[in-house]
Structures are given as C-alpha cells and as structure tokens.
Amino acid sequence: GLWNENExxxxxxxxxxxxxxxxxLTFEMKDSCSIxxxxxxxxxxxxxxxxxxxxxxxxxxxxxxSGVVYANNNPMLPGFTGGDARSFxxxxxxxxxxxxxxxxxxxxxxxxxxxxxxxxxxQPNQYTVPQLPHGKHRIHWYMHDQCEDKWESDYAxxxxxxxxxxxxxxxxxxxxxxxxxxxxxxxAADLLQVGSDNCTPNNLIAYGVRPANSGSGMPMAANGTVxxxxxxxxxxxxxxxxxxxxxxxxxxxxxCATTITIQDxxxxxxxxxxxxxxxxxxxLQTVENVNIEIQAINASVPMSAAQVTPDNGAxxxxxxxxxxxxxxxxxxxxxxxxxxxxxxDLARIAQHLQGTAPLTSPYQRIAADANKSGxxxxxxxxxxxxxxxxxxxxxxxxxxxxxxxxxxxxPNPANPxxxxxxxxKSVENVLANRYAEDFVAVKIGDVDGDVVANSLVxxxxxxNGTLLFDVDDRKVKNGEVFTATFSAAExxxxxxxxxxxxxxxxxxxxxxxxxxxxxxxVFNTAKxxxxxxxxxxxxxxxxxxxxxxxxxxxxxxxxxxxxxxxxGYTNGNDLLTVGLRFNSKAGAxxxxxxxxxYQNQPNPFADRTTIGFFLPEAATATLTxxxxxxxxxxxxxxxxxxxxxxxxxxxxxxxxxxxxxxxxLQTANNTATRKMIRTE
Numbered sequence: 114g115l116w117n118e119n120e121x122x123x124x125x126x127x128x129x130x131x132x133x134x135x136x137x138l139t140f141e142m143k144d145s146c147s148i149x150x151x152x153x154x155x156x157x158x159x160x161x162x163x164x165x166x167x168x169x170x171x172x173x174x175x176x177x178x179s180g181v182v183y184a185n186n187n188p189m190l191p192g193f194t195g196g197d198a199r200s201f202x203x204x205x206x207x208x209x210x211x212x213x214x215x216x217x218x219x220x221x222x223x224x225x226x227x228x229x230x231x232x233x234x235x236q237p238n239q240y241t242v243p244q245l246p247h248g249k250h251r252i253h254w255y256m257h258d259q260c261e262d263k264w265e266s267d268y269a270x271x272x273x274x275x276x277x278x279x280x281x282x283x284x285x286x287x288x289x290x291x292x293x294x295x296x297x298x299x300x301a302a303d304l305l306q307v308g309s310d311n312c313t314p315n316n317l318i319a320y321g322v323r324p325a326n327s328g329s330g331m332p333m334a335a336n337g338t339v340x341x342x343x344x345x346x347x348x349x350x351x352x353x354x355x356x357x358x359x360x361x362x363x364x365x366x367x368x369c370a371t372t373i374t375i376q377d378x379x380x381x382x383x384x385x386x387x388x389x390x391x392x393x394x395x396x397l398q399t400v401e402n403v404n405i406e407i408q409a410i411n412a413s414v415p416m417s418a419a420q421v422t423p424d425n426g427a428x429x430x431x432x433x434x435x436x437x438x439x440x441x442x443x444x445x446x447x448x449x450x451x452x453x454x455x456x457x458d459l460a461r462i463a464q465h466l467q468g469t470a471p472l473t474s475p476y477q478r479i480a481a482d483a484n485k486s487g488x489x490x491x492x493x494x495x496x497x498x499x500x501x502x503x504x505x506x507x508x509x510x511x512x513x514x515x516x517x518x519x520x521x522x523x524p525n526p527a528n529p530x531x532x533x534x535x536x537x538k539s540v541e542n543v544l545a546n547r548y549a550e551d552f553v554a555v556k557i558g559d560v561d562g563d564v565v566a567n568s569l570v571x572x573x574x575x576x577n578g579t580l581l582f583d584v585d586d587r588k589v590k591n592g593e594v595f596t597a598t599f600s601a602a603e604x605x606x607x608x609x610x611x612x613x614x615x616x617x618x619x620x621x622x623x624x625x626x627x628x629x630x631x632x633x634x635v636f637n638t639a640k641x642x643x644x645x646x647x648x649x650x651x652x653x654x655x656x657x658x659x660x661x662x663x664x665x666x667x668x669x670x671x672x673x674x675x676x677x678x679x680x681g682y683t684n685g686n687d688l689l690t691v692g693l694r695f696n697s698k699a700g701a702x703x704x705x706x707x708x709x710x711y712q713n714q715p716n717p718f719a720d721r722t723t724i725g726f727f728l729p730e731a732a733t734a735t736l737t738x739x740x741x742x743x744x745x746x747x748x749x750x751x752x753x754x755x756x757x758x759x760x761x762x763x764x765x766x767x768x769x770x771x772x773x774x775x776x777x778l779q780t781a782n783n784t785a786t787r788k789m790i791r792t793e
Contacts, residue, residue: 116246118200120184124163125362131161131246132312134272138229138243138252145223146260153218153227158187158251161199166190167251169199173216174255179234180211209235214243227254247272247312273363278310278318280359282371286352289373291381294432295347299373302341304357313361325354331366332358345375347382384436386543389429390550392422392444392516395476398566399426400514400554402719402792403446409438421793423720424567426554434543442538444552447512449716451500453556453564456609457682459497460647461560465489475529476517476553477560485511487530495631497558501609502634502643503676511557519551565714568721568761579690579705580608580681582652584666586695586702591663594620597670600653602694607647610679610691613671614640616662625653636676643677649684667695667702674727679706690756705729710778710785713762717790724776724789725759732780736760738767739775746770764791 117130126132144151154174158167161184169184171177180203186196202211212231217240219226229252230240254266283306291297301320308318321339323332332340343355353375358368388407392400401421405428408417416435420428434440462481464470466489472478483493483500499505507513518535525531538550556564581602589595601608619635619642632646633654646652660669672679672691681689692705711725724736731754738747746767749760767774770791777786 114203115244116201117203120197120199121161126313126317128314132274133244133246134274135242136229136245136270136272138270140227140254140256140266142225142256142264142266143223144225144256144258144262146258146262148259150218150220151225151256151258153216153225153254153256155216155227155229155255156253157214157229158253159246160248160250161246163248165249167249169196171214173214173229177213177215179208179213182214207235209233212241212243215240225256227256245272247274274312274361274365275363276311277365277367278308278313278359278361280305280320280357280367280369281307282357282369286372286374288376289345290376290378291345291347291350292379293381294385295381296344297375298342298344300342301357304355304371304373308359310359310361310365312363317362319360321358321360323356323358325356325370330358331360343373345373347377350375350377350382385432386434386436387429387431387546387548388434388440388442388543388550389427389431389548390442390538390552391428392426392552392554394554394556394562394564394566395474396562398562398564398570399424400446401426401567402448402715402717403428403444403514403516403554406443406445407434407440408443409434409440411439421719424569426567436544437542439539439541440543442550443536444516444554445512446514446554447507449714450505450507450513450557452513452714453559453562454497454500455561455563455678455680456501456607456645456647457680457686458558458560459494459501459645460607460682462489462494462497463647466491466494471527472560475523475526475534476555478527478529479515479517479534479555480557480560482530483508483511483558498631498645499634500558501645501677503611503636504634508557513557515555515557516552517555519553565723568715568718568723570723577683577687577689579692580605581692581694581703583694583696584670586665586667586697589617589658589660589664589666589669591660593660594657595660596655596657597666598653598655599693601651604649604651604684605689606649606682606684606686607645608652608681608689608691609645609677610643611673611676612642612644612656613673613675614642614658615669615671616640616664617658617660617669619656620659621657623655623657625655626650628652628654639676641673641676645677647682667693667704671704672706674706674709674711708780708783708785710776710787712787713776713789717792718764719792720764721761722789722791723759723761724778725757726753726778726785727757728753728755728780731755732782734758734778734780737777737779738762739777740770741773741775746774767791 116133119129121129121131123131157171159169160167161169168187170187180200181198183196184199210233215230215232217228217230231243232240249271251269256264287304289297289299301322319339321332321341334340353373356368360366392403401424403422406419422428465472481489483496518538521535523529582599622633627648634643679691681691692703695702706727707729709727713722713724733752735750775788
C-alpha cells in the first residue's frame with residue numbers, strides 16, 4: 114500500500130493509512146534558448162499529519178531513495194533535526210520496483226514542460242502520476258537554461274476527498290412489527306446491505322434515514338446530530354418509502370432508496386383502557402404495600418401486570434388493559450400479622466361470642482375469623498392470643514389481610530360467610546376506562562380498627578394512667594428456686610405485656626382466678642414471659658423461677674414491649690401503661706417500660722414508615738439508618754419526651770434505598786438496633 118506506514122497518522126480518520134489522490138503538478142515555460150536542455154527541479158512541501166504545517170520537503174535535485182521521503186526535514190521549522198525516514202511505498206515488491214520522486218521533462222516546440230512524477234530504478238523512463246496524501250501542500254519550481262536565464266514558480270495546492278461513499282440498500286425491503294404498546298423503531302443499520310468509502314473506514318461512515326423526498330442531504334436533528342432512526346406507531350401501518358443516506362468524514366454524501374413495511378403481527382394496536390382503584394379499610398384508612406395483580410384474558414393481546422400500592426392505597430393500570438377483554442383484579446397482602454391485633458380485640462371477639470356485644474360490621478366479623486373457617490369460634494380466639502403472645506409470628510391458616518370488592522352488598526351482614534364474598538374483581542368485555550375498582554381491606558384480628566394501615570397514620574400511644582402489678586421484693590440467691598406473685602392493683606378490662614426475666618429461668622406459671630395457662634407464653638431463650646388476659650376481676654398469677662445469678666428481684670424483672678406490647682385497658686377502653694410495684698419493708702419501688710426500640714410500622718414499606726421507641730425518661734436521642742454495606746443513609750437527632758415517641762421516615766430521606774436496612778437509636782445511656790425492609 115501507499116502512505117500507510119505505522120509512523121503516519123490521520124487524526125480525522127483515526128488510522129495510519131493516509132488517504133491519497135493522483136496529483137498532476139506541472140511547470141510550463143517558453144524557452145528560446147537553443148543551447149541544450151534547461152535544468153528543472155522542484156521543492157515539494159507536504160503536510161503529512163494534517164496540522165497545517167508543511168513539515169516534509171522533497172527536493173527533486175537530490176538523489177531520491179526508492180519508496181522513502183524524509184518527514185520533519187523543513188529547516189525553517191523549530192526543532193529541525195534533518196528529517197525522519199518515512200516509507201510511502203509499502204507494496205510487497207522488490208526495492209528496484211518501488212516508487213521514487215523524479216521530474217519528467219520534455220519540449221513541445223519552444224515550450225518546456227516539466228511534471229512531478231514517480232519512476233523506479235528498474236524502469237527509470239516509465240513515469241507515473243504520483244499519489245499524494247490529502248491536505249494543503251505547496252510546490253516551488255526552479256528552471257535554469259544554458260543561456261543563463263532563470264525562472265521560478267511557486268503555488269499552493271490542496272488534495273481532498275471528493276468521492277461520495279458507496280451505499281447499497283438491502284435487496285429485500287425491510288419489515289418491522291409494532292411492539293406493545295404500539296410502536297417500533299427502525300434504524301438505518303436495519304436497511305443497509307453494503308456501505309464503503311475510498312478513504313473513510315466503514316466504522317466511521319455515518320448513516321441516516323428519512324422519509325423519501327422529504328429533504329436533501331444527510332438527515333440532521335436540530336441539535337446537529339444525525340437522524341439514524343425512524344419511529345412508527347399504530348397510525349403508520351403499511352409501506353413507507355425511505356432514503357438511506359451515507360456520509361464520509363470529508364462530508365461527501367450519497368443515498369439509496371428502499372421501503373419499510375410496518376406490520377402489527379403482535380396485535381400491539383389493539384385499543385387499551387385504564388383500570389384504577391383504591392384499597393382502604395372500612396374506616397377509609399388507605400392501605401399501602403398491597404400487591405395488586407391484574408390479568409386480562411379472551412383478548413387479542415393477553416396481559417398480566419402487578420403493582421404495589423403506595424401510602425394512598427391507589428393503583429392505576431394506565432392504558433394497560435385491552436379493550437373488550439375480560440379481566441380480574443386480585444389484591445393480596447400478607448405481612449406483619451400482629452399489626453393492629455391486641456388483647457382488646459380478643460375481649461371484643463369474646464363479647465361477640467358471648468352475645469353481650471355482637472360485632473356490628475360484616476368486615477369486623479371477617480376480621481374475627483382468624484382461621485378462615487367461615488365461622489367465629491373460640492379457636493379464633495386461641496389463634497389470635499398466640500399471635501399477641503408471640504407464639505405465632507403468622508396466623509397458620511390465614512393471611513394478614515383479606516380484601517372484599519367494595520361494591521359487593523352482603524345478603525346478610527350479620528353473617529358475611531353465608532355466601533361467598535368476592536375477594537377479586539372481574540369484568541367481562543370491558544368497553545371503557547374504569548376508575549373505581551375499589552376494595553375494602555380487612556386486617557385479620559383487628560376488630561377495633563387501630564391497625565397502622567399506611568405510613569401516614571400517626572400512631573397515638575397516649576395513655577390515661579398506669580396499671581400496676583404488685584410484687585414482693587426480695588433478695589435472690591444464685592441457683593435458688595422461688596415463686597413471685599403478680600397482683601394487679603385494680604380491676605381492668607384486660608392487659609398484655611412482656612416480662613423481661615433476665616437471669617431468672619421460668620419453671621412454671623400458676624394462673625389466678627379466671628385465668629388459664631393459654632394466657633401466658635414462656636421464652637426462656639429470649640429471657641421473657643408474655644401474658645395477655647381480659648376479664649373483670651383483678652388479675653393475679655404466680656411464676657416459679659430458678660435464679661441463674663444473685664440479685665435483687667426488682668433489678669432482675671422488668672416490663673417490656675419487645676415481644677408483646679405492654680398495654681392495659683380500662684372498662685371504658687382507655688389505654689394504660691403497665692408497671693411493676695415492688696413492695697418491701699423499706700417501701701415500694703415502681704418500674705415501668707425501660708428504653709426500647711420497636712419494629713418500624715409498616716414493615717416492609719415502600720414510601721414511608723414510622724419508627725417508634727420508648728424512653729423511660731426525657732432524653733436526647735439519635736436515630737441512624739444504614740444499608741447492608743454500612744453506608745449511612747439517614748440520621749436525626751432530637752430531644753424527646755418520656756414515654757412513647759416516633760420518627761417518620763420518607764423513602765426520599767434514605768435515597769430510595771431498597772432491601773434490608775438497619776436502624777439504630779442511641780441515647781447517652783442506651784443503644785438498640787433493628788432491621789427493616791424497603792420494597793420497590
């Protein structure tokens with residue numbers, strides 16, 4: 114090849130092969146001197162690297178080497194060192210057959226003509242028009258005849274690529290099928306059969322596409338970029354004549370004409386409708402984290418999709434459901450079974466079973482059916498009590514939520530199980546948008562409606578007093594087996610709490626009057642006892658312990674909410690805190706719930722959650738949230754009151770991080786950490 118040595122570089126084409134063209138460089142002069150032939154030579158100034166500086170000089174008066182020029186040999190340039198050899202003829206041939214620069218000189222009458230030519234050592238009298246690299250160059254001619262006359266001529270010249278690229282469209286017209294939701298993009302490359310250029314490498318040829326006869330030259334966007342694709346929609350089915358344009362790096366252009374046929378074999382152009390609705394409780398609390406699934410059948414385009422409701426409980430399948438299809442919406446949520454379920458719910462279900470205060474709403478009765486049997490029985494009470502006590506984390510025969518189509522009218526509200534109520538919503542041959550496909554959300558076990566249904570709900574933990582349990586204080590010896598009796602100081606409707614047992618192993622619990630063993634659960638590994646009871650008398654029970662260390666009983670036992678939330682309920686349904694009153698000859702010592710960090714609600718969450726905690730005294734506290742890698746996502750410091758407090762957290766405040774997160778609450782004296790989950 115010519116002009117393609119590795120030391121040569123074309124910065125525009127990004128290659129070592131310089132683009133060249135034939136250069137007919139001629140000197141012509143009338144010479145009336147009749148003595149001999151004049152002496153003619155030239156100085157050829159070349160710019161080989163395209164930087165505007167003619168750094169390479171070829172002097173035809175010098176003996177020329179075959180296939181070689183000397184770059185950077187212009188003595189007028191800074192850093193002149195005499196020149197660097199560059200091979201311009203790298204054809205695989207004998208050195209005597211490689212080109213060298215020379216002068217072809219002849220007469221036409223009195224006209225003396227000289228031309229820049231290549232010849233070879235092997236055939237010195239066979240001249241070839243030289244191929245010179247593209248760029249801006251200059252030549253200086255010198256003539257001296259035998260009559261001592263002298264002439265000079267100097268002119269600049271430029272060689273550039275003026276040949277357009279070759280572009281051939283595919284022989285068979287291009288066909289494209291619309292994709293759901295009714296659009297497709299066809300690229301210039303989809304139309305190209307062959308593309309090439311005399312100078313520009315194939316990967317640098319630019320291709321553009323436009324509708325036929327809609328303009329001239331390369332299709333360009335307003336921002337100056339090449340338009341290399343066309344978008345088609347359902348309104349453009351059929352054959353579209355187009356032009357495929359190609360441009361090389363020198364700006365030369367050409368095009369070929371072809372067609373694009375747009376088809377709808379995927380049935381993407383079937384009209385679609387919007388289906389939307391809301392999941393909310395009977396009291397109109399919107400429910401987040403509900404998985405809403407929709408399936409459309411008997412349609413030219415079967416579809417299925419799913420969404421998770423945000424804190425406003427809404428779902429919208431926007432232009433997703435095919436017109437005339439039959440669709441079914443199925444809402445589900447099955448997490449945090451204990452949310453909203455307390456001993457007060459158990460008391461109300463018991464009153465319903467006794468007939469003293471029947472549940473008035475069909476949704477309350479569905480909530481009371483813990484085992485999903487279609488009836489409300491003592492078995493439901495047993496399962497819900499195990500849930501409250503922490504024996505169950507999940508109900509074994511039910512999900513945490515059930516959903517009833519809002520428009521459904523119960524034939525017998527006093528018995529919602531008399532007929533099967535719809536837990537999905539089905540519509541046949543949908544003809545228009547439907548925006549009220551709503552569901553009533555029922556939290557299983559929560560008959561008094563205090564569930565935290567979404568992260569916007571403010572949790573009200575204000576209490577109207579304290580339910581105290583009297584206990585005789587005493588010293589305890591290591592290994593000692595002893596009993597402690599817990600006696601409520603007043604008659605209440607019910608209570609529940611966790612008793613932290615520390616270094617005391619629970620051996621047995623003796624229920625008091627109107628109590629059963631089912632009112633308690635023992636977690637010796639977790640060093641805790643949970644209890645839940647409702648009735649009308651003063652509650653009393655006795656616990657048999659074995660001490661695993663010595664100490665004062667009042668320092669070894671504590672009320673907690675870490676498994677079962679500590680609450681008491683007056684006969685007027687007012688909320689009470691729970692405390693222990695340790696009695697001794699020296700007087701009474703009252704202790705309540707200590708420092709505790711609770712599980713966030715709701716959990717998992719999508720948009721917003723609330724982190725609750727209990728402080729035994731007013732204190733400054735700092736909440737931090739980390740992801741699994743330990744990266745800090747959120748921190749908040751503040752002064753908080755004694756008792757229950759909460760901090761709302763928005764997804765945006767934690768950089769929308771997803772997956773398992775860890776939150777830590779720290780005060781001057783205490784630290785606790787829990788984990789939570791953020792979904793999509």
